[in-house]
Structure formats: C-alpha cells, structure tokens
Amino acid sequence: MDLVRHLECFVAVAEESHFGRAAARLGMAQPPLSQRIQRLERHLGVRLFERTSRQVTITEAGTLLLAEAREVLARSEALMATARRIRDGETGLLRAALPPDVSGETVAALLAHFSGTADGLELELHELPTAQQLERFAAHELDVGLIHHPCDVSGLELGPVLRRELGVLLPRDAAAAGLDEVPLASLTGYDLILFPRAGAPAVYDDLLTTCARNGYTPPAVRHAQGTSFVRGLVLSARAVALSPRDAHGQGEGDQPPSPASGVVWRPLTGAPLALRHSVAWPGGRGDAAVAAFTEAATRALRSTAGASPDLPARPLHLRPASEYWL
Amino acid sequence: MTDALARIHAAFADAGVTGRLHALDIDSGAQLDAGADQPVCTASVHKLCLLVTLHEQAAAGLLDLTEPVECSPQARTTGPTGLAAMLDGARLSLRDLAYLMMSVSDNAAADQLLERVGLDAVNRTTARLGLARTLAVHTFGELLSTIKEDAGPGGARSLADPLVVTRLRALDPARTNRSTPRDMTRLLAAVWRDEACTPEHGAAIRRILGLQVWPHRLASGFPFDDVHVAGKTGSLPTVRNEVGVVEYPDGGRYAVAVFTRTARTSALLPAADAVIGTAARLAVDALRAP
Numbered sequence: 001m002d003l004v005r006h007l008e009c010f011v012a013v014a015e016e017s018h019f020g021r022a023a024a025r026l027g028m029a030q031p032p033l034s035q036r037i038q039r040l041e042r043h044l045g046v047r048l049f050e051r052t053s054r055q056v057t058i059t060e061a062g063t064l065l066l067a068e069a070r071e072v073l074a075r076s077e078a079l080m081a082t083a084r085r086i087r088d089g090e091t092g093l094l095r096a097a098l099p100p101d102v103s104g105e106t107v108a109a110l111l112a113h114f115s116g117t118a119d120g121l122e123l124e125l126h127e128l129p130t131a132q133q134l135e136r137f138a139a140h141e142l143d144v145g146l147i148h149h150p151c152d153v154s155g156l157e158l159g160p161v162l163r164r165e166l167g168v169l170l171p172r173d174a175a176a177a178g179l180d181e182v183p184l185a186s187l188t189g190y191d192l193i194l195f196p197r198a199g200a201p202a203v204y205d206d207l208l209t210t211c212a213r214n215g216y217t218p219p220a221v222r223h224a225q226g227t228s229f230v231r232g233l234v235l236s237a238r239a240v241a242l243s244p245r246d247a248h249g250q251g252e253g254d255q256p257p258s259p260a261s262g263v264v265w266r267p268l269t270g271a272p273l274a275l276r277h278s279v280a281w282p283g284g285r286g287d288a289a290v291a292a293f294t295e296a297a298t299r300a301l302r303s304t305a306g307a308s309p310d311l312p313a314r315p316l317h318l319r320p321a322s323e324y325w326l
Numbered sequence: 327m328t329d330a331l332a333r334i335h336a337a338f339a340d341a342g343v344t345g346r347l348h349a350l351d352i353d354s355g356a357q358l359d360a361g362a363d364q365p366v367c368t369a370s371v372h373k374l375c376l377l378v379t380l381h382e383q384a385a386a387g388l389l390d391l392t393e394p395v396e397c398s399p400q401a402r403t404t405g406p407t408g409l410a411a412m413l414d415g416a417r418l419s420l421r422d423l424a425y426l427m428m429s430v431s432d433n434a435a436a437d438q439l440l441e442r443v444g445l446d447a448v449n450r451t452t453a454r455l456g457l458a459r460t461l462a463v464h465t466f467g468e469l470l471s472t473i474k475e476d477a478g479p480g481g482a483r484s485l486a487d488p489l490v491v492t493r494l495r496a497l498d499p500a501r502t503n504r505s506t507p508r509d510m511t512r513l514l515a516a517v518w519r520d521e522a523c524t525p526e527h528g529a530a531i532r533r534i535l536g537l538q539v540w541p542h543r544l545a546s547g548f549p550f551d552d553v554h555v556a557g558k559t560g561s562l563p564t565v566r567n568e569v570g571v572v573e574y575p576d577g578g579r580y581a582v583a584v585f586t587r588t589a590r591t592s593a594l595l596p597a598a599d600a601v602i603g604t605a606a607r608l609a610v611d612a613l614r615a616p
Contacts, residue, residue: 015500017463018449024458055446149488150590152344152564154497158489202342202589205597278488316483318593320406321540323370323431323561326474326482 004076006040007069009033010048014058014066078287081143092121094289097128097136097145098297101275103246105304113296121289130200137282144290146297149276150202157286159279159294162307166207166273167248169234169241172264183269185215192218193233193241195225207242207273214272235262244275246305276310277301327358330612334360334605341601343566343586348507349609352515352571352579358609362508365459365499366585369469369560370431371510371567372448372462372503377424377534378517379443379451381527384420391421391530395438403467408432421530428558429537433466440465452509455516460505469503472496473562485563486591496562497587507583510569514581518571532556535570542596543568544582547603548610564588566595568602572610580613582606 012022013033023030041048048062058066098107107125114123128136130151136142137156149161168187170177176186192211197204211217222239224230230241248265279294301307318325338345348362368375384391397409397416404410407430409423418426423439426432440448445462452460464472472495477484484490495501516522517531535556543566545555557570569583584602588595 015463016461018461021461150342150588152587152589153488153492154344154564154587156492158492161487161489198339201340205342206590206592209592276488283492310487314483314486316486316593318406318482320411320430321542321559321561321599322406322593323559324433324470324473324563325404325406325410326470326477326485 001039001043003043004073006036006043007072009036010040010062011066011069011073013037013049013056014062017056017058019056074284077284081285081287092289093124094118094121094293095124095126095141095143096293097126097133097142099129099133099146099148099277100127102146103305106246106300109300109304110296113299114292117296118289118292121292123293133280137280140282143285144279144281144293146277146301147280148200148203149278150206151200153280155283156280157283160298161276161278161310162298162301163274163276163310164244164246164301164305164307165267165271166242166244166275167265167267169230169243169263169265171234172262174240177264177266179266181269182266183215184211184272187216187218187240189238190218191220191222191237191239192216193222193224193230193239196223203275210272214270231263242273244305271311274311277307327612330358330608331360334358334608337601337604337608338586341597341604342589342595343598343601344589345584345586345601345605346507347582347584347605347609348511349580349582349606349613350511350515351613352518352581353577356613357511358612359508360605360609362511362583363459363506364585365504365506366567367497367499367560367562367565368460368462368503368505368510369496369562369565369567370433370436370466371505371558371560371569371585373427373431373436373466373560374510374513374535374558374569375448375452375457375460375462376436376439376443377428377531378455378513378522379448380420380424380439381523381531382451383443383447385524385527389420389442391424392419394419395423395442397423397434397438402434403437403465404470405431405433405466408435409438410434425534425537428534429539431559431561433470436466452505452513455513455522457505457509457513460509460513462503463501464503469496472502485593488591491564491591494563497565507569507585510583511581514569514571514583518579518581532571542599543602544570544572544584544606545603546600547605547607548572560585563593564591566598566602568606570606572606574614578614580610582609 012026016022019030023033046061047059050057130147133145133147168182176182233239279297281290346361346364349358383389394417399415408426410433423435426435448462476494520528540559543559544557548555552575554573557568560567564587567585571581573579584605588598
C-alpha cells in the first residue's frame with residue numbers, strides 16, 4: 001500500500017469533513033477516495049471517520065492520528081524536495097538569497113559555516129531584497145533566504161528571529177553626541193534620514209512608529225541610502241540617520257575613533273530600534289540543506305553582526321475593533 | 327480596468343498589506359478581480375454565512391427569530407464586544423443575538439446562534455448558494471482556542487513574533503474557516519437580489535448589515551452622506567477583512583470583498599484598516615466609470 005498517498009486522502013477528508021470536497025481537492029473521484037479511506041482503516045486497524053448519510057466526522061482515534069499523519073506528509077515532501085535538488089544538479093544545489101544590507105564579513109562567515117556542514121551541496125547565492133525573495137519563493141525559484149521582518153509571512157516557515165540593534169549617526173557638534181547612549185527623545189528637532197519607503201513600507205512604518213512611541217517625531221523625513229550621501233546630510237542638514245552597530249566596527253565594549261571626522265555613531269538608550277531578520281523557506285519544503293543554511297546564517301549573524309535573539313514583546317492592549325481576545 | 331487594478335495593488339503595497347479583492351456590480355455583473363479566487367481566512371466574515379443560515383431556517387419554519395435565548399455568563403466565548411464582554415446573564419431573541427453578532431462582531435452571540443443552527447447547516451447553506459470554496463470547520467470559540475494553543479504560554483503578546491504568526495492554524499486557509507473574495511461577493515449579491523432568502527428575510531439581513539458600527543475599513547473609503555455602506559468585518563492577528571455592499575442614490579449597487587494580511591504584526595495599524603476602504607473605492611469607481 002502507498003501509505004503516503006493514503007494518508008494524504010485521510011488528511012484531506014479530515015480537513016474538509018466532506019468526501020466530495022476532499023475528492024475535488026485531491027483531483028480524484030469520490031468512490032476511489034472512499035475505498036482508500038476504508039483500505040487505510042483496515043491497514044491501521046482503526047476506524048478514522050464516522051459516516052452518516054449527511055456528514056463525515058473524524059473519530060477520536062482519527063484525531064489522535066491526524067497530527068502524525070501531517071508530519072509524515074511534511075517529511076515525505078521534504079524528502080522529495082531533497083531528491084529533486086540532488087537530481088537537478090550533480091551534487092545537489094541549494095538556491096539561497098541574502099538581502100543587500102548584509103556585510104561582507106557576514107557573507108564570508110556564512111559561506112564558511114555552510115561549506116563546513118553541508119558537504120557535497122552546491123550553494124547558489126543571490127543578493128535579493130525581501131520582497132523579491134518572497135516572489136521567488138512563490139514561483140519555486142528560491143529554496144531559502146534571509147529576510148527582513150516585518151513582511152507577510154503567510155505560507156512560510158522561519159528560523160530564529162534575530163535583531164541587529166540600530167544606533168544613530170549624528171553630527172559631532174550635536175548636544176546628544178556627547179552622551180554614551182542617546183535617548184530617542186533627545187533627537188527632537190532633527191530631521192530623520194531613512195531609506196525610501198517604497199523599498200520596505202512595513203519596516204519603514206515600524207521604525208517611525210517606534211521613534212514616535214519613544215518621544216521622537218522628526219519634523220521631516222529625508223530619503224537617502226548611499227553611505228556618503230547620508231553622511232553629507234548628517235553633516236550639513238541638521239539631520240540624523242539610523243545605522244546598525246556592525247556597520248561602524250563598534251563591537252561591545254570598544255569605542256574606535258569614528259572614521260569620517262564630523263559624524264559619530266551612538267547606541268540608543270534601551271535599544272528600542274533594530275533590524276530584524278530570520279531565515280525563511282516555503283512551508284513544507286524544509287530539508288537538511290535548508291536546515292544547514294539556517295544554522296550557518298544564524299551563526300554568521302550572531303558572530304559578525306552582533307545579532308541577538310528577538311526581545312520579548314511589549315505589553316499589548318487590544319482594542320475592541322480587534323474582534324478577538326485571548 | 328487595468329489601471330484600476332494597478333492602483334489597487336499599489337494601494338495595498340503602500341499600506342504594507344497583501345490584499346485580495348473582488349468587486350461586483352450586482353445588476354450588470356461587471357466585475358474587478360484582484361486575486362478573487364485566492365483562498366482566504368474568513369475570521370468573523372463567516373458570521374455573514376451564519377446570519378443567512380439563520381434566516382433560511384426561519385423562512386423554512388425551523389425556528390422563530392423572536393424565540394428567546396437564555397445567555398448564561400458561564401462558558402461564554404470570549405471577545406471584546408457585546409455579550410462576550412458582558413458580565414451577567416441576559417435573555418435575548420435570536421434576531422437580537424444576530425444584531426449583536428453583526429453590528430459589533432460579538433463572538434458570544436455568534437456561538438449561541440451556532441449552537442442553535444449547527445455548523446453543518448451553515449455549510450449546507452453556503453453549498454446551496456454555490457459557494458463551493460467556502461467552508462466553516464470550527465465555531466468562533468474553537469477558532470480562538472487554536473490561536474491560544476498555537477500562541478503558547480506567551481499569550482497575546484507573543485503574536486507580535488513572526489515565528490509565532492507562521493505557526494497559527496487560524497491563519498492557514500486550509501485549516502480554518504475559509505472562503506474566496508468571489509464566493510463572498512456572490513453571497514452578498516444573492517442577498518441583495520433576494521435570491522438567498524425571501525424578500526422579507528433578505529430585507530432583515532440587509533438591515534442588520536447596515537447597522538455595523540465600525541467606520542475604519544470599507545466605510546472609510548466612501549465618505550459621502552448619500553452613499554449607503556453595509557458590511558461585515560473579520561479580524562485576526564495580521565488579518566483584516568471586510569465584505570459589504572455599497573449603494574449609490576442612482577441605484578448602482580456593488581458587492582465588494584477585501585481580504586488582507588499585514589506584514590507588520592502590531593495589533594494597531596490604522597493604515598491597513600483604511601486601505602480596505604481605499605481599494606474598495608478604487609474598484610467601485612472603476613465599475614461606475616462610463
């Protein structure tokens with residue numbers, strides 16, 4: 001008996017609570033579906049469904065088996081994914097992506113970790129922003145990637161979420177530049193330099209909301225991305241910019257001199273702002289190669305970018321329009 | 327139309343959501359499809375299916391809408407509005423329970439009604455109306471329980487964690503109450519054309535849909551005193567939906583169904599609520615264009 005195919009039928013009937021709908025979903029006729037369920041029940045020696053003329057309900061025994069059936073299906077899919085990859089390339093090929101803002105050291109560390117663990121597997125690495133990675137996941141053109149949060153995670157599975165703390169770049173003569181740690185509220189009056197919103201609207205909005213929540217609502221937001229341009233604006237335009245700690249060579253504890261004189265980097269008090277990352281892959285398609293990439297990327301971000309586990313969530317006050325309550 | 331579609335997709339992207347929309351001119355059949363056949367989680371939008379079922383059963387003489395129901399405060403389904411938020415026992419008619427279920431999305435009232443009509447009856451009604459991709463697999467209480475289970479010990483605040491969000495069964499259309507935007511506009515059109523129920527019951531359903539209190543989604547796109555908006559929202563972590571009918575004084579009436587998922591996990595996202603109105607307006611304007 002093809003156990004996997006039979007379990008597929010079992011899960012479909014359990015989820016649809018209806019033979020006709022389950023058959024339609026599986027792209028088969030109803031009689032063979034009923035026969036398969038009966039065969040599976042005989043094979044397992046367990047009655048999975050109660051059938052009346054009107055409806056199908058899953059039995060207690062069926063409920064107990066459903067989670068494991070789903071697991072077997074997920075694992076069988078992962079096995080097929082690995083096989084597909086091995087078949088596609090001589091040694092197997094993993095199509096992976098990293099966002100453009102990851103530093104060269106992080107990429108190097110990731111590659112070193114990965115080649116150490118995933119022997120015989122070829123890594124095809126692309127540089128892609130989160131939005132494009134999500135599109136390629138959907139088109140089955142990408143196996144795994146490092147993405148920015150927040151983004152629409154429907155249909156994805158994720159590795160651990162890590163945060164890269166953001167500090168502030170400000171002119172050396174700003175009052176706040178004299179502090180070891182800068183409270184966001186002390187930036188009041190300075191414009192904020194951010195990447196253009198269209199690149200990642202949710203990340204952009206999240207950063208501005210957190211600034212506002214912590215007492216800093218910039219009079220204007222100026223859009224810039226290139227390092228030199230950002231520095232120029234900081235020096236000349238009464239503006240500040242956000243930048244991750246690892247982009248300024250300031251690991252925990254040491255304070256090397258700022259490279260370009262007039263601009264300094266300072267951590268923010270309470271570390272309220274961060275870039276958040278995780279490895280992601282399409283749901284049900286995780287396999288050993290994906291796990292190896294996840295492990296390598298997570299280790300690389302921790303060792304080279306000072307990334308740390310995501311902070312515990314803040315209090316949450318749901319309002320009535322939320323329509324749910326836990 | 328292609329221009330309207332591009333603007334709708336741009337509006338969704340700008341608000342940080344993934345959106346699916348179907349808009350239908352109830353009389354001409356003209357339509358606008360932006361992911362109209364994608365499976366979506368209905369959340370509280372499914373209360374509309376329950377309301378139609380209730381009236382269908384009343385029309386068939388299976389129940390009397392004025393029948394009183396004892397609503398004990400024990401074991402009530404939780405929620406932030408209506409009976410779900412009240413502390414004491416109450417006695418309400420079936421139709422007033424339906425009013426609470428639709429006007430403020432009262433989860434306790436909805437589950438009292440479900441107890442009376444049954445989940446299977448709701449699925450028979452949607453099947454009868456040809457909504458082949460619409461299915462309820464659990465009550466509102468059960469739906470909330472899956473979220474509680476999947477969120478784990480961190481409770482509501484862990485819902486801000488993307489990793490937790492990917493694990494919620496309530497956000498997977500294959501494993502929760504589901505439909506498509508096209509199925510929902512088909513249901514609304516049937517209600518407005520008196521094809522779902524008798525005219526008397528159709529009028530009662532339309533009255534209740536017009537009493538919804540929320541102004542922040544579909545209605546926000548139509549800030550016109552002479553335009554009537556009736557609808558039902560649905561919300562879960564990262565999910566914001568509304569389906570409804572917009573009626574113009576010249577007789578134009580349009581069923582619109584908008585289902586969105588936000589990128590951000592924050593509970594409060596006014597722009598994501600408002601884009602439901604913005605997208606619906608773009609769609610209705612396109613359908614009304616000469």
